[in-house]
Amino acid sequence: MMAGPSATTFHSLRDERFRRLFDDFQSTAYRLETRQSYDVSYEQEEFERFRAGRARGQFPGIASWADRVRAGRRLGKSFTRVHVMEEPLTDYLRFEAAWCYRDTVAAGEDVRVIPIQPGQWPDGIPRLDYWLFDSHRLLLMNYSRHGTFLSAELVNDPERVSDAVRWQQRAWALSVPFNEYAAGFDEFMRRR
Structure with missing residues (x-):
């Protein structure tokens, strides 16, 4: 789902204009x-530590995101996320849940999960990653088939933004809170 000519495109997650989106929303x-x-x-580095079963080390990327969430929450802002997760979980999803989501939820992010079985997909949810700011600014996240970030596109088309709002509502209705989901797993997100 590529954006049209009215979109702003970011090719780096370190682009200051991209980062500002996470401060400037209302x-x-x-x-x-x-x-x-x-x-x-x-x-x-942390993913390799996790896969090797070693103790968690410093994790600056998640620490800075948790700090951003805490700062936003103090200003009355909300950070929410829904992840469609196929079971059994991939090593990456186990890592993300165990060493990322647990921290961001503790910081105040409302993370939710839609668990699915192989070959299934939830009705009304696209296979598309995006951010939606204040229900009117849509940022499409584009990845290679291997999961490498390619670009992010800020889309201004009201119809596409409306679609994203509808998908958000549908995903929220189908999801379960992360802590509730994680209660069925051990500390490394393996099913009990």
Whole structure:
């Protein structure tokens, strides 16, 4: 789902204009995640530690996100996220849940999960990652088939934004709170 000519495109997660979107929104930042694996460079060292069963080390990427969530919450802003997760969970999803979501939920992010079985997909939910700010600014997140970030596109088309709001409502209705979901797993997100 590529954006049209009216879109602003970001090719780096470190782009200051991209980062500013997470400070400049007024009240809500919502994320839909649909991939079962992401290839994120700042997570590689911790991901390898997790896969090797070693103790968690410093995790600056998640620490800075948790700080951002806490700061936003103090200003009355809400951060919400729904992740469609296929079971059994991939190593990456186990890592993300155990070493990322637990921290961001503790910081005040409302993370939810739609668990699915292989070959299934929830009705009314696209296979598309995006951020939706204040229910009117849509940021499409584009990844390679291996989960590497390619670009993010800020879309201004009201019809596409309306679609994203509808998908958000549908995903929220189908999801369960992360802590409720995680209660069925051990500390490494393996089913009990």
